[in-house]
Amino acid sequence: MEDLQSIRYFPRKLGIISKCSPKLRALLLERSLLDIFRDLVYFPYITKIVGFFLSIAVLKPSPEMLPEMLKDLPKEVSDIANKKGLLSLTPEAVEKLVLPL
Secondary structure, three states, X not given: OXXXXXXXXXXXXXXXXXXXXXXXXXXXXXXOHHHHHHHHHHOHHHHHHHHHHHHHHHHOOOOOOHHHHHOOOOHHHHHHHHOOOHHHHOOHHHHHHHOOO
């Protein structure tokens, strides 16, 4: 019963956001969509990544075309896009909160 009480205590007293990195916390609490869009326009690297995902949404390429399209992205972005398990892309503290011990 004690474990159940501590599980209920955490979200109400500390909030799940306390498990997020400071950068993610600032993004979620202090930035607007317009701020984020404005930032994206000024960074060609990010613009290229957003353009890639928009092209997938618009062009709806076949699964065979996707690896060819990924070649245009930087390697680290391509690796992230191909990584299985979206939870692994979250901050470590969030991952630990969601996964069992």
